[in-house]
Amino acid sequence: GAVVSQHPSWVICKSGTSVKIECRSLDFQATTMFWYRQFPKQSLMLMATSNEGSKATYEQGVEKDKFLINHASLTLSTLTVTSAHPEDSSFYICSARTPSIEQYFGPGTRLTVT
Amino acid sequence: AQSVSQHNHHVILSEAASLELGCNYSYGGTVNLFWYVQYPGQHLQLLLKYFSGDPLVKGIKGFEAEFIKSKFSFNLRKPSVQWSDTAEYFCAVNFKAAGNKLTFGGGTRVLVKP
Numbered sequence A: 001g002a003v004v005s006q007h008p009s010w011v012i013c014k015s016g017t018s019v020k021i022e023c024r025s026l027d028f029q030a031t032t033m034f035w036y037r038q039f040p041k042q043s044l045m046l047m048a049t050s051n052e053g054s055k056a057t058y059e060q061g062v063e064k065d066k067f068l069i070n071h072a073s074l075t076l077s078t079l080t081v082t083s084a085h086p087e088d089s090s091f092y093i094c095s096a097r098t099p100s101i102e103q104y105f106g107p108g109t110r111l112t113v114t
Numbered sequence B: 001a002q003s004v005s006q007h008n009h010h011v012i013l014s015e016a017a018s019l020e021l022g023c024n025y026s027y028g029g030t031v032n033l034f035w036y037v038q039y040p041g042q043h044l045q046l047l048l049k050y051f052s053g054d055p056l057v058k059g060i061k062g063f064e065a066e067f068i069k070s071k072f073s074f075n076l077r078k079p080s081v082q083w084s085d086t087a088e089y090f091c092a093v094n095f096k097a098a099g100n101k102l103t104f105g106g107g108t109r110v111l112v113k114p
Helices: none
Strands: A004-007 A010-013 A019-025 A032-038 A044-051 A067-073 A076-081 A090-097 A103-105 A109-113 B004-006 B010-014 B019-021 B023-025 B031-038 B045-050 B056-058 B064-068 B073-078 B087-095 B101-104 B108-113
Touching: A004 A090, A010 A019, A019 A032, A019 A090, A019 A109, A032 A067, A032 A076, A044 A067, A044 B101, A076 A090, B004 B087, B010 B019, B019 B108, B023 B031, B023 B087, B031 B064, B031 B073, B045 B056, B045 B064, B045 B073, B073 B087
Parallel strands: A010 A109, B010 B108
Antiparallel strands: A004 A019, A019 A076, A032 A044, A032 A090, A067 A076, A090 A103, A090 A109, B004 B023, B019 B073, B023 B073, B031 B045, B031 B087, B056 B064, B064 B073, B087 B101, B087 B108
């Protein structure tokens, strides 16, 4: 099946700094990628839809100025957590959608803000 | 708003027992249905999907699911589980009316005792 990678897999940063997470579709082109957040022992919550060449669409309650999304190419989307705070600590997962609307998920990035 | 519910949060069973996990979704017009599995420490993997046609869908690793349109359900089954089936299982629904975004159920943690 299709492969999606994320980098880094784990990051620790200080409060107030920004962190960038990359999501790549390795063997297919994805015009649409998604960013999810997963809290411990909970399900995935969609944060935003990333569209190549256009602005991301954010879900209700997600601060677009805090979670900056850039879909620079058909194989790369980035999520930047700006001015991170401890409450932003979480597991962030991206997915890439194929033309047949199946989504393939990355391995996730664990963010810890100290 | 569209929603997906999974009836069981935790399931514990012995090897060779049969497994059935419930999934119901709110009415939302045309849907595509998925079951994902997340093994400990790993990323989400697609188990099976339903788009159209035969409502009984067979997936990987001996899993199958049945779409019952009248009940808005898409239950997952496996006749005989193995210890390696210990994982968290997520039902997800793509509601076309919501822009082809996946909505996840809360997940079911399955523990198979050897």
